[in-house]
Amino acid sequence: MPRYTDDSKERVRDAVDMIDLxxxxxxLRRAGANSYQGLCPFHDERTPSFGIDPVKKVYHCFGCGSGGDVFRFVQETEGVDFQGALELLADRYAVELEVEDEDPRTAARRRRRERLYALLERYAAYYARYLWEAAEAADARAYVAARGLDEATLRRFRVGYAASAWDHMYTRSRSAGFSDEELLAAGVVQRSRERGTLYDRFRGRLTFPL
Ligand SMILES: [Zn+2]
Known part of the structure; x- marks a missing residue:
């Protein structure tokens, strides 16, 4: 994947019309000098707790805690990574992206960092969903509710629940194209001493992403 210059990124940001996007x-309805409000596109609600600042080009929702800039908005709504969001917006607002020159070793290190980051992000997103959707997480949901932690707060901090099966995430990550070596480097799996096989490090408990 090419790496685009920071300058390209800023030119895209400048070109985006946040209200249009x-x-x-x-x-959206105007709610102040630099403020528009609307129903949040990221959670179900009847009264608006979602707002944007079209000048700073940022959004925030007080209901579910989602927020960020134009790139984050496209990542969340289109289900693409940062690069995908940058390309999509560049295309839509007709900005030409410039590719940065990189030596091969730097490029390899950067790719590895991006892979491991994507892997951790994948785990955090999966666990966060699992807490609210999985039958086996019912006790965990009751536990956090009894502690007085409301769902919006837990979602904002992306608190999750790791499945109890030994290879739940391991199997899924391998299917998604991650190698054993990458999974070990990210610290999400461990090697069994007896059998030499890999298994999920986090199982049957609440998880808190960094
Ligand atoms: Zn929301």
Whole structure:
């Protein structure tokens, strides 16, 4: 994957019309000098707790805690990574992206960092969903509710629940194309001393991403 210059990124940000971009997902109403409000596109609600600042080009939701800049918005709504969001916006707002020159070793190190980061991100997102959707996480949901922690806060901090099966995430990560070596380097699996096989390090418990 090419790496685009920081300058390209800023030119795309400058070119984006935040109101136009967000209006495709939710109806916005002016709520102040530099503020528009609407129903949050990221969670179900009847009264608006989602707002944007079209000058700073940022969004925030007080209901579910989602927030970020134009790139994050496209990542979240289109389900693409940062690079994908950058390319999509560059295309839509007709900005030409410039590729940075990199020596092969630096490029390899950067790719590895990106892979491991993507892997951890994948785990955090999966666990966060699992806490609210999995039958086996019912006790964990009851536990956090009894501790007085509300769902919006837990979602904001992406608290999750790791499945109890030994290879739940391991199997899924391998299918998604991650190698044993990458999974070990990221610290999400361990090697069994007796059998030499790999298994999930986090199982049957609440998880808190960094
Ligand atoms: Zn929201």
């Amino acid at each position: 967000v209006s495709a997902r939710t109806e």
